[in-house]
Amino acid sequence: MSLKKAFVVVSGFFSLNFYFGQETQIDTLYIFDTQMKKVKLFHEVQTLSAADIQKNASNLSEVLRFQSPVYIKENGRGAVSSPSFRGTTAQQTAFVWNGININSLFLGQGDVNNIALSGYDQMEVKSGGGSVIYGSGAIGGSIHLNNDLSFNKGFNAQIHSEGGSFSTYQNFAKGSFNNDKFSFKASANYLISENNYKVEEKNYINRNGKFFNTTFNIGTSYKVSQQNTVSWQSQWFDATQNYPIFEENGNKTKYEAQTVRSLLAWDFNHKKISNSLKTAYTEDNFQYFGIINAPKTSGGTAKNYIVKNDFNYFIVPQLNLNVIGEFQHNIGEGYQSGISNVHRNVGSVAGLLRYFPSSKISFEAGIKQDFVEDIKSPLLYSFSGKWKANRWYQMSLNVSKNFRFPSFNDLYWEQGGNLNLKPETSLQTDMTHELKAFDFTLKISPYYMKIDQMIRWLPTPMGYWSAFNTQKVESYGLESQLTYQKKFNHHNLRLIAGYIYTKSTDVETQRQLMYVPLHKISANLDYAYRFLNIYAQGLYNGLTYTTADESRKYAINPYFVVNAGASATLTKKYTLGARVNNITNTAYQTVAYYYMPQRNYSIYATINF
16 A cells, blocks of 8 residues: 555544554555654645655755755755754754654754655655654754555565766665565665866855765564564664865865664554554764864764654544653763763653544644753643535644753853753744645645744853853744646646745844745646656745845845756666756855856666566
C-alpha cells in the first residue's frame, strides 16, 4: 500500500469503526513517525515525495526554497544554510527525523546543508507550533524527514547517477526486500561539487566553495506476531564544506560534520490499545578549520540518548486518549569553546485527547510539561478543531503555546554563555480555510504569533558577546496554496502554487526582522504523458532586509528564478533526464554578499530493478 493510500485510510476517522480497522488496513506499511498521521487530521502538512526531492537534488536548501513555504538563507550554494518559518529564526524550527527531534544540542538549530537529503521516502513540512508533540524549537514550524518499510512487495532496487555544472556529481543506490513478516531497506548516496561558479555581472566568484558528503541509511522491520512489530532505522552522514572567500589570496577555511542516528522501535496494536516504544541514539560531531589544511580550530561532540513512549487508548470509537512520555540524556564536549563535558537530563509528559462527535466536527486538546535540568519550563498546551461544512468548504483552527530551551552554546560558551537564561515561549493561532471546486483546491491560512524571552547574542561592555533574554517578536501573515490536479487519458497535470505574506517585527522597534521577506510566491508544475515527464518551478522572493534598521541600501532586492526539467522512462526500468536551473539567469542572493549560481545544467540516469 502506498503512503498516500495509507493516509487516506488513516484520515477516514469519521467512520465509527476506523480505530479498530486501522491496524489491519495499514499493516503493509510501517511508518516510523507514528504521530504524523494523527497530526495530519488537524494540521496542514505539505508532503514531498522522493520524486519531488529529486527535482532539487544538489542539497536540502534548494528543495525547501522551491517547494515549501520556508525561507532559506544560504551563504552561497552548499554552504551554511538556515530556515525561517513565519518570520521566526532557525532556532525556532524543529528538524524531526522519523519522529525524533534532531536539532543541534550546541546551536539549538539544524544547518540545512549538513542534514542528509537522500534516502528518505518522504519529507513533510508543517507550519506552526508543535512543541506538545515534537519538543523544543517547534515554534515557527517543523521539517520532517521520514522513512517507511513495506511488506509483501518482494525485491526492488534503484541506481541513480547525475552530473552537472560546476563539476557536480551524485550517485545514489537503494534496495529493499520484504515478505509478509520481514522488511529490509538500505540506501547510499555520494555527492561532490567543486562549486566554483561565477556571477560576472556582480564580479563574484564562489572561491573555495567545494562541498561533498556521503550518506548511508538502513531500515528493517519484523512482525513478531499480528500485534507486535520490531523495527530499526539508522543513518550515517559525513560531510565537508569549504567556506567561500572573497579574495583570491584570502584565508581558506572549511567545516566537517559527522552524524550518527539510530532508532529502535517496538509497536504493539490490539483492538482499543496501541503503543509505540522507541529508543534512539544520536551523535553529532563537527570540526572547524580556520586554516584549511591545518589542525582544527574548534569543534565539538554532542550525544543524545532518548527513550520515548507513545500510548493510545480508544475509550470509545469517537474518543481517543494519547499519552506521550520522553526522556533524554544530553552530553556535550566542546573543543576551544569552554564547553567541557556538560550533561543535561530532559524529560516530558504530554497528554492529548481527540474527540470526533460527528462526521463533520473533530477536536484535539493537548497539554505538556517539560522537565529540563536547571531550567524552569512552562506548561505547554494546544487546541485544534476542524469543521467540514460541506463538500466544497472546511475550516480548521489551531491555538498553541510552544517553547525552546537554551542550547549548550547559549549556556556554557566561554566567554558569553549565560546560565540564567529562560526558555523562549510563544503563543500563536492560525485558521485554515479550504475550498474545493472542480479540480481546484484553495487553502488560505492567516496566522498570528507572539514570542517572548527570545534569546539573542549581544555585545557587552567587557568587549565580548553574550546571550540574553531580550527581544519580543510579533509575527502575523498569510499562507495560501492553490492546487490543481487533472487526469485525462494518459495525461496527468498537477499545479501547486503558493503565496506567503510575512510581517515579523521587533515589538520595541516595530521594524521587520532581518532575513524575513514580506512576500514569497512559488509555483511547481508537473506534466506526465505515458513515459514522458516535464516539470517547471518558479520562485519570486520579495524585498528582504539584512539589517535591524530596515536599511534599503543593504537590503536584498526582489528576485525571480525559474527551473525546469524533463525525463523519459523506457521499458519501465530506464529513465534519462535533464534539468536546467535558473533559466532566467538571475543574479540573486539569499544572504548579503553571497550570490547563488546563475543558469546551470545537469543530466541523470536511473535504473530500476
